[in-house]
Amino acid sequence: MTSTTTRERLLGSARTLFQRQGFAATGIKQILEVSDAASASLYHFYPGGKHDLAADAIRTSGAEYQALVESVLDSAPDPCAGVRACFDGAASTVEASGYQDACPIATVASEIANTDDELRQACADVFDSWIDAAAKRFRAAGVKPAAARELAVTFIMLLEGGFLMARVRRDAAPLRRAGRTMEALVRASLDS
Amino acid sequence: MTSTTTRERLLGSARTLFQRQGFAATGIKQILEVSDAASASLYHFYPGGKHDLAADAIRTSGAEYQALVESVLDSAPDPCAGVRACFDGAASTVEASGYQDACPIATVASEIANTDDELRQACADVFDSWIDAAAKRFRAAGVKPAAARELAVTFIMLLEGGFLMARVRRDAAPLRRAGRTMEALVRASLDS
DNA sequence: TCGGCGCTGGAGAGATCATTCCATCCGCTG
């Protein structure tokens, strides 16, 4: 039996709802209902309320997705196949969820970028961490540090753009094609 | 003297606020304050309220941004320089606004993609229209139709990913570098 | 068995939300 604590259920529901609906559109009430928890429990674990909960959701979702991407990259024979597998996996996830689940933090990040500097910084940290993880692997494959970082930034930008396009247009094909484009860019960097 | 009607002020404020804060985080009250209009006026021009107003904001902002992109592309000597100018211009706009103004519809699009099918469709139409406009120009430069369309989709994906990255990380450099990457992709398509 | 404490149930405070309503106003036309 997998026991789930109230705190875990709160965080889990919040992560899912924030990912799918964003920050402002997700109500505390809705999180409590999905979590089957009392409001006092939320404010017990997260004294800062919705804001604290969102910060935790951003950090944990960011770390979890990074671990997923790293495992995909590391289990591929080379970075070219690795990045393509990331896009293909992302496309499959988006499709499988009925175009609901894409990037775990993008919707919130876009929403609060101008209005909440603390959450904005949390999202920036997540992106930086993703970029570092990818750049490290490109370097390990022989790409020069500066180029590896640029390649990693492009990787995340293309992935985010692909997520948005797929969700809005209800079509995961562009995400897969973006994977091939990214693969070509990585290959070009490896050859030089 | 430029006379502005109440309807124009309502739509203008709504467009700006939705772009910067998203749909859910922007209140009718705030729109009315910025517009200096009465609530009855809003419901007079937009009987469907906030929803109708957002639909109009998405459509008009989408069309306006498309016109801007088209003028940049058409005034460049070739599509390579054109796409780069689009990214450079986007980066400058983001910087000049203090990282507030990026894509006019991305924040709302991301927010409502799972929850409001009518607004989602409006956003999808805008993206499709942008893609068509870019693909048309790539074809005119000699790129085969299928490749031109893929290139155009990549263009928008990279632009959207760049907007998000720039806003969240408060750094427009990735947006400019994305422009060079996109330029290289267009050039490669022209050569083949 | 008892005391302490982390945790929870439930009621509700206080603010803000989108929306409605109606009397009134303004500019146009007859």
Next chain:
DNA sequence: CAGCGGATGGAATGATCTCTCCAGCGCCGA
């Protein structure tokens, strides 16, 4: 000048929002 219809000011609607409070629950060490 009379009258009509589009547009507006402002109050009030009910719903919903986040957050607080406190009594009491159950678990765990002594």
